[in-house]
Amino acid sequence: MMNKTLALTIVILLTMVGFALRLYQLDAVPLRGDEAFSAVNWSGLPIADSLRTIATIEPHPPLTYILFRAWGVLVGIDHELTLRLLPALANLLGIPALYALGTRLFGRTAGILAALLWALHPFQIWHAQDFRNYALWAGMSAVTLGLAWRVITGKRRSIDWFLYALSAILTSFTFYFELLSIGTVGLFVLFMHWRDKRFVLRWSLLNALISLAVIFTFLLFQGSLVGSGSYAGTGDRVDFGQLITRFLPALMFGETLSKSSDVNAVIGLGLVAVLAFCVWQIVRHNKSKAIFLLMLATVPPILLAIVSVRLGIFNPRYVLLSVPAYTLIFCGGIVRLWQHRLGKLSAVIGVLGAIGISLFSLNNYYHDTAYRKSPGWKALAAYLSHNVSPDDLVIQTAVDAAFGYYYDYFDIPALDIALPGNFDQPIAEITQILEERHTQYATLWIVATTFTSWANHGVVEAWADTHMQRTRFTITDGLPVRQYMSWAISPDEISGQPLAIYDESIELAAAQVFLPPEPTDELTVWLYWRPLQPTKSSLKIFVHLIGNINPVTNSPLWSQADALPQQGRVTTDKWQTDTLYRDVYALNLRDVPAGKYQLVVGFYDPQTGERLITADDADNVFIQEIELPIPR
Numbered sequence: 001m002m003n004k005t006l007a008l009t010i011v012i013l014l015t016m017v018g019f020a021l022r023l024y025q026l027d028a029v030p031l032r033g034d035e036a037f038s039a040v041n042w043s044g045l046p047i048a049d050s051l052r053t054i055a056t057i058e059p060h061p062p063l064t065y066i067l068f069r070a071w072g073v074l075v076g077i078d079h080e081l082t083l084r085l086l087p088a089l090a091n092l093l094g095i096p097a098l099y100a101l102g103t104r105l106f107g108r109t110a111g112i113l114a115a116l117l118w119a120l121h122p123f124q125i126w127h128a129q130d131f132r133n134y135a136l137w138a139g140m141s142a143v144t145l146g147l148a149w150r151v152i153t154g155k156r157r158s159i160d161w162f163l164y165a166l167s168a169i170l171t172s173f174t175f176y177f178e179l180l181s182i183g184t185v186g187l188f189v190l191f192m193h194w195r196d197k198r199f200v201l202r203w204s205l206l207n208a209l210i211s212l213a214v215i216f217t218f219l220l221f222q223g224s225l226v227g228s229g230s231y232a233g234t235g236d237r238v239d240f241g242q243l244i245t246r247f248l249p250a251l252m253f254g255e256t257l258s259k260s261s262d263v264n265a266v267i268g269l270g271l272v273a274v275l276a277f278c279v280w281q282i283v284r285h286n287k288s289k290a291i292f293l294l295m296l297a298t299v300p301p302i303l304l305a306i307v308s309v310r311l312g313i314f315n316p317r318y319v320l321l322s323v324p325a326y327t328l329i330f331c332g333g334i335v336r337l338w339q340h341r342l343g344k345l346s347a348v349i350g351v352l353g354a355i356g357i358s359l360f361s362l363n364n365y366y367h368d369t370a371y372r373k374s375p376g377w378k379a380l381a382a383y384l385s386h387n388v389s390p391d392d393l394v395i396q397t398a399v400d401a402a403f404g405y406y407y408d409y410f411d412i413p414a415l416d417i418a419l420p421g422n423f424d425q426p427i428a429e430i431t432q433i434l435e436e437r438h439t440q441y442a443t444l445w446i447v448a449t450t451f452t453s454w455a456n457h458g459v460v461e462a463w464a465d466t467h468m469q470r471t472r473f474t475i476t477d478g479l480p481v482r483q484y485m486s487w488a489i490s491p492d493e494i495s496g497q498p499l500a501i502y503d504e505s506i507e508l509a510a511a512q513v514f515l516p517p518e519p520t521d522e523l524t525v526w527l528y529w530r531p532l533q534p535t536k537s538s539l540k541i542f543v544h545l546i547g548n549i550n551p552v553t554n555s556p557l558w559s560q561a562d563a564l565p566q567q568g569r570v571t572t573d574k575w576q577t578d579t580l581y582r583d584v585y586a587l588n589l590r591d592v593p594a595g596k597y598q599l600v601v602g603f604y605d606p607q608t609g610e611r612l613i614t615a616d617d618a619d620n621v622f623i624q625e626i627e628l629p630i631p632r
Contacts, residue, residue: 007099007108011115015095018119022088022128025366027081032374035131036405039083043072055221062217063173064133078409083131091128093139094118098324101146102331104153105289106282109338110331117327117354118142122254122361127317130373137175138320144171144178145324148185149292156199165206172214179214180300181321182207188295192288238308243301244268250316251323252330253357256365274350275326278333285336293332296325330354374402376477380447381406383476383519387483388414393441395419397460398448414445423454430456434463442490444468446482469566471526471584474518489580494528500621502603502612505533506572509580511623513599516630523587523626527601529565531577538571539603539612540564543585545626547597558592561585572603592628599623 031039041054042065050065068086075082095115103111118124127135147164154160172178189203245265249257252271258264275297282290300319308314334350337343364371377400384407388394394416396403407416417437420430438444446464450457464470464484472483494510501507507530514524525543541563546556564571565583575581602620603612611619 002108002112004108007103007112010112011096011099014099014112014115014119015092018092018095019088021119021125021362022091026084026088026129027079028366029080029372029374030376030378031080031083031131031402031405033400033402035083035374036377036400036402038068038131038133039072039077040401040405042068043083044077045069051221056224059176059218059222059225060133061173061176061214062221063170064136064175067136067174068133080131084129087130087132087135088128091124091135091139094124094142094324097139097142097146098327101142101149101324102328104146104149105293105328106332106335110328110335113331113334113351114324114327117331117358118323120355120358120362121323121327122256122358122365123250123316123320124323125362126254126256126365126373127320133175134317134320137171137178138323140167140171140174141178141181141321142324144168145181145185145296145321151203152185152189152193161206165210168207168210169213172210173217176214176218177300177304177318178321179211180303180319181296182211183303184295184299185292187299188292192291237312238305238314240305242314243305244272247301247316247319248272248326251319251326254361254365255316256361256368256371257357259370275329275333278329278336281333281336282329289332293325293329297322297329375400375448375479377402377406377479378409379477379519380479380481381410381412383474383481384414384445384447385410385412387472387514388412388445389443390414391441392443392445393417393437394445394447395437395460396447397450399450400448403448419460420450420454420456423451423456425456427456427459430459431463434460434467438464438468438484438486442485443471444484446484448479469582469584471582472514472518472524473586474520474522474524476519485582487582489528489582493582494580498530499623500614500616501532502614503535504615505535505612506531506603508601508621511601513624513626515626517589518586521588521590523559523589523599525561525585525587525599525601525623527583527585529581529583531572531575531579531581533577534574535572535603535612537605537607538564538573540606541583541585541601541603542620543587543599543601544620545587545589545592545597545599547595558597559587559589561587589628594628596625596627598625 042050045054047066047069050069051062055062055065071083071086075085077083095118098114098118099111101111102114124135124138127138144164144167147160147167151160151164168178168182172182186204186207189200193200245261245268248268248271249255249264253267257267279290279294282293300322304319305314330350334347337350338347380403384394390413392414394407394412394414396416396418397420399418399421404416419433444464446460450460461482464482468484469487470482471485472481474481496510499508499511509528509530511528512526517523523545527541527543543561544557545559547558549556550558563585565575565581570581600620600622604610613619614621
């Protein structure tokens with residue numbers, strides 16, 4: 001049997017491993033919307049303001065606002081790593097808590113295994129790297145559960161009662177759904193210890209007082225949500241089948257195992273079989289322990305599902321309190337299996353399998369962009385900070401608080417608005433806003449993408465494409481950026497002498513090259529044409545990047561963009577003379593190696609290939625020398 005000193009040493013090492021996993025790539029992705037909301041409104045506001053305003057629209061207990069505000073005062077709200085350290089540290093409580101509870105239930109080996117699985121748990125790590133209160137609650141809930149079991153099965157000393165009561169109060173005032181755990185344990189006590197009326201009465205009275213205090217606090221701060229019915233939840237509506245196909249895989253191995261619902265369904269059914277076998281193994285040893293864990297594993301998710309019939313809160317994160325139960329059922333079953341001579345190999349395979357699946361899920365979370373928790377809001381804001389002018393308007397179409405957080409972080413001078421503002425904003429209202437705004441601002445920047453499930457998805461972009469000229473398009477870290485300007489060019493948009501005149505017909509009034517290149521490795525070029533007279537035929541424009549001989553083209557040409565003026569909106573044989581036209585081109589630089597290049601432009605007849613000659617007797621006009629790569 002493992003001695004206590006060795007076991008505690010292993011727990012300390014596992015805690016260090018768990019901390020390292022929670023630190024790994026802690027700031028690798030930007031804050032997601034809910035995290036940014038927490039940073040600004042929980043940590044960035046005085047507690048009195050949070051409780052008076054934010055707590056009335058977001059149903060979280062007051063201790064959450066107090067803890068997050070204290071953390072914000074301590075570390076600030078400007079860095080992902082320091083913000084996320086709070087949930088990362090708090091979630092580590094689950095490692096020693098599961099060791100203690102597992103040891104009390106099934107012995108030190110089970111306790112060590114439970115602590116290991118918590119340290120590696122992908123769902124816990126996901127939330128531990130998320131600046132919300134779920135990871136805090138999960139760690140504290142595990143401690144509360146262990147203290148509850150200590151009171152139920154121990155000598156019931158006054159200190160045990162006090163520690164449990166204190167932990168239960170703090171946990172409940174961090175996340176209201178802790179009442180699901182308190183209620184489930186209360187049912188267990190009533191069911192299994194009904195003969196000990198004094199203990200049942202004492203337990204029930206204590207937990208009733210805790211529950212009443214929590215309910216009173218909820219009604220005090222969030223009562224208006226109940227009365228008005230304005231809170232519909234932020235998750236899904238109930239689907240009882242998902243308790244197996246979605247919840248069970250998530251609570252055991254996180255939501256980063258597979259994107260396939262069919263695969264997750266198979267995993268869920270497999271877990272049902274494994275856990276049922278483990279429960280059977282535990283029942284053979286101690287029915288009371290099996291019932292305790294089985295109730296904690298099933299009652300809270302079922303209650304959540306019932307509530308989710310009316311509210312959109314059907315999400316595995318709301319029953320993180322059940323993770324210890326599933327973990328300990330597995331550990332208890334493994335330990336009992338190990339005690340049988342023929343079961344040792346199966347136990348080893350089970351443990352290695354659980355560790356392997358956890359590591360696979362973790363690898364997906366850390367390294368597979370398909371499971372990335374947040375779009376590239378920080379990269380988007382950084383791009384805008386280098387390209388947006390104070391007179392521009394930025395329209396954010398995704399209604400995500402993280403955009404606003406990083407927009408303020410980079411102190412971008414232009415006004416930004418959210419449009420659509422919500423999923424049911426009328427299209428006529430959106431159109432009216434766009435019609436008013438586009439006359440007030442020289443440039444509209446439309447960023448991100450509206451949820452495809454919204455009825456007004458794509459309305460903003462479609463209106464802009466119809467009524468304005470799209471002058472830039474790129475994608476920054478997965479988020480689209482579009483710049484739109486009026487077709488009519490302001491007199492102060494260009495200055496200086498014309499760059500060239502082609503065949504006494506067309507004046508190249510100005511050119512603008514945007515460096516560094518776009519995040520998509522494209523070079524955006526604006527050319528300004530002033531027709532002096534119509535040409536005999538419709539000519540095309542070429543924008544070429546030339547340098548040393550390209551072995552692919554066997555010429556100096558490395559990249560090109562050939563098109564009719566304004567992509568065919570006008571033609572050189574019919575466009576209006578003495579009118580200024582802005583023309584936009586994008587050159588692909590992805591296959592262009594480092595070196596010096598020249599950007600040249602000109603006209604040619606697409607039927608004959610003949611180029612227009614300039615007043616300087618050249619068939620192209622040199623615009624600018626470009627040296628690649630260009631530091632961003």
